[in-house]
Amino acid sequence: IIDSLFSHDLSVSTGTVLFEMTRRVPGAGLVVGLLALSEITKHFALAEAPANSPLLDSEDLPLLASQINWISAAGNYVELHGVEKPVLHRAPISMVERALADHGFVRVHRSVLVSRRAIASVAKGLVTLKCGRTFKIGNRYRSALDQIG
Template sequence: MTVFLVFNVLNVREEAARGGHHLAIWKPAVWEGSSGVVFLILTPVTMALVRRVWPLDRPYLPKLAIHAGAAVAISLTHVLVAGALRWGAYHLVGDYYAPLAPLGDWPYEFRKDVFVYLAIAGPYVGWRIVRRADPAPRASPEVLEVRDGARRHFVPLTDVVWVEAAGNYVELHRGGTGLLHRASLSEMERRLQTAGFVRIHRSRLVRREAVAAVESKPTGDFTVRLRDGRELAGSRRYRHPLLAD
C-alpha cells in the first residue's frame, strides 16, 4: 500500500506540473494517504465478508450480487471518510478542503474502488485456498478438530454419521447429538471426501458406511435409510455419486 501510494503521489504531482500548475507535495500526499488509511481500515471488513459469503460456493449469482453491493458500500464509505480526513488535515495547516468534494467525483472513484476491492478479495480467496491445501500436519485425518469458542473438540470421523448445512455452520450428527462447526458444506465435502463421505443433497453429506438402504422415488429423488433407522432425504442430482463404486 505504501509503495502504491508513493507512486500515486508522484504521478499526481507530475501531471500537475505538465499542466503548468505548481502543486505542493503535501496535498497529493494527503489525498492519497487518506484513501490508503480508509482502505486499510476496511480491509478486515472485506476479508470477513469474503469468509461469510464465500464467492466460490454455489449459488454464484446471489453471492456476486452481495459482493457488488459491498463494493458500492465500501466505495461510498471511502469517499466520505477520506473527504473528512482531508478536511481535517487541511484545517491543521490553515487551508480548506471541502469534505464532500470526493462525493462529487464518486462515479470516477467507484471505478477505481472496484479494482481495489478485487485486489483485496482476490488474493485473500487465493490465500485461503492455498492454506486449505497446506500439507502441514495438524490433526489426524481420522479426527476432525471442531472449535467451540475457547474449547476444541476432537471428533473421530467414525463417530460422525452425517453432516448438514446450518447457515454459516455445519452440524455434525453423531449418535443422537449434534455439534456445530463453523465451515461451509462445500468445504466439509472437500475435507471429508477421502473419509468415505458423499453428498446426497445440496445441504447434506452422509458417511457411506452408515447407509443401510437407498429407496428411490418416482421423481428421481431418494431416501437414505441409515443403520440406526433414521432416514435422510436425497436429491436425484446426487444419486449417482452415492451409488457409484
C-alpha cells in the first residue's frame, strides 16, 4: 500500500499521503483524526490557566470585597449584596469563592457566600448576618463556621 502511494510521484505532500492512507486503509482515518485531535488539545491545554490558580481576581468584581456582605448564586451569575441594591456579575460562585477566600469570605451553602465580618451569630444550623439576613448552613460547609459559633 505504501509503495503504491509513492509510485507515481516522489514529491507527494503529507496531506496527500494522509488522504490516501485514510482512503485505502480501514481505520487509518480514525487514527489520523485522533492524532490530529490530540495535537490540537495539547495546543489549547497550554493556553489554559492551571487548575489551582483562580481565573477571577477580587479586582475583577464590580464591588470591592469590603463593600460585599454576602453573595448568592444565580445560575452562571452571582448577586453581590452590600449596603445598596444587589449587583449582578457573570461568574460562577465557585470562582468568586476562590477569588474572595483571602478577603474573609466563607461558603455557608452551595449557593451562598458570606463575609466573616458581616456575621452576627452562628447557631442551630443558621448563620445570621448583622443586617438581619439569615441563611441555612449546608452540612458540607459547617466545619468552616465551627470556630465562629
